Amino acid sequence: MFICTPDLGTPCDDISEFLSKNPHPDMCLFVVKKGFSTEQIWQQIHVLNEKTGKPTEEFKVVLPLGYEPKDFPFKSFTLEQLFNELDKVIELKQTTYTRSISSPQSEDQLDRIGKHTYTTVNVVLLGLAGTGKSASGNTILGRKHFVSKPSSNPVTTECQAEETEINDLHVRVIDTPDMFDDETEPSVRDKHVKRCKELYESELCVFVLVMHVSRFTDGERDILKKLENTFGTKVKEQTVILFTRGDDLEEADMTLEDFLHSCQPGLKEIIEKCNNRCVLFENRSSSSDQVEKLMNTVSTVLKKTAKID
Template identity: 75%
Template sequence: MSHNKISVMILGNMKSLKKALITNILGKDLSVLTKKKILKNTEIYDDDTFEFTCTPDLSTTCDDIRELFSKNPNFDLCLLVVEDGFSTGNVQKQIKDLNKKTGKPREELTVVLPLRYKFTEYPFKFYTLEQVFSKLSKLLKDKQLMPTNRKKRKRPADTAEPQDGSKKKEKLTSTKVNLVLLGLAGTGKSASGNTILRKKHFVSKPSSNPVTTECQVEETEINDLHVRVIDTPDMFDDDTEPSVQEKYVKRCKELCESELCVFVLVMHVSRFTDGERDILKKLENTFGTKVKEQTVILFTRGDDLEEADMTLEDFLHSCQPGLKEIIEKCDNRCVLFENRSSSSDQVEKLMNTVSVVLKKTAKIQ
């Protein structure tokens, strides 16, 4: 642990949430940071002023966490990330277990409330994201890690709340983006497009034959961003005539116009087919070699995981090597949809991931 940086331990049960917190704090994608592994399930992310220790999930083991605390008991901040809809009792139990196994006083373990949670009373120490920023700013000042010529750190737009108490939505410099839904027939592209649009625009129904046979586009506004959702047929089916595939690709590119594009690769969470093993290569041949940098993987049928008592993180850890390779090449940008659910959280998570892609590929600050 570096004594010249602010050291922050990130605890919690979902790796994606822990990494999202680091991304929110820094306002940049983790791929640009120095990363090192010090224990089997523990990663450290560095920049010029911060050192984030991303710990293993609490639900699996505390051995690595115990060892981390025994070696480095003096972290500047220990943040416990909790999920939207968390149980107060479960959080109290996590804090109690951490205290017992690591010796860390309970009052030094701070819960980070999810976005849009109201400031209220909880039986444990907690911060809103705004308070996390304030605490880190104070630590930077105390350690004199902010020279006068240092640019002011930008906060992600949807984490800072206006003084009047209203909720400030995430904004991007870009005002329009194309979300291009790609994938094999039957994976749920059209249903996912309807979930994003919050209205049934695309035809989606059970069928043994492809339902979508033409590229279609519908538009909506999400967090002040003009979103064009482009639904596509299966452009990568080896049984489709090359001339038909070419027609699909040409029409898709025409619909993309000149706006920024994020490719949403839709896959069924409960199956990984032979046709999907080389799908990234097909994407590169169609849209260029940098398509991976603009791709988010959207897994459908989230209820299948729920029935198996699995989280998305559990699934990603245990999936087939071929699928894991695709995920890694897309920089682990994955979201889970249950298209029969009316929850807006899944769309919010997708758009947060889209925001990361846009900032990285278009250098939106």
């Protein structure tokens, strides 16, 4: 089904009305013509954000023929790329539908997550700005999707999601901005939390708390309390701690076990409350072993969650 909305200049709320009847479209396309102004398009996307409440990154700009994507502030696609994206959506829906009507899962699949069937497992990356959430998300995906670069300002400003298949398991990786900065306006923080919850909805979910292995800040000392206030008191049972910058330990000739044994008491307390579920990432490495370890830990969390349910 394609829904075509009126021009943005139309003095009516038809766009909001359409989306209220279809709150979860598979794709939101913003079609532009030749000679478009990047600044004007970006402003119009923000108008759509205000009218619909949908994050700016959900609007995919369809470029005119002859244009190629470049460093626009918005997501842009050629028609060929757009059809590839549509193919992915169709394939995902077919896979989900097949799983929902198929016979019981194989013993191996059931062993992954207890006796619960599934369509998607959500991996939600949380943590302070600069800890490497986006880079870790790209490592899990096996490709660069989330913007990750050195910066004195937060790079990720909206919740984003991308999906992949890992060991026959459909995984949705959700990257988030820093939702625990005390200087962030409560209304902005609430907006991020709401969007994050919309992305994982009622599906199986594991929270991955991303921390820099060589740095433990004052803002992280009470991060579990902030997590509980945001996602509920049982969040510790669904949390895995992911330490980034694994090369720092390698240079110090330390293993992860060495680090965990000698880390600060405040950090050790957080680790213990998360039942010592820790993995180490070096995001500049292409090794699949680190992702495998994370997913094994995620499976362990899902099994326990299924038993609790």
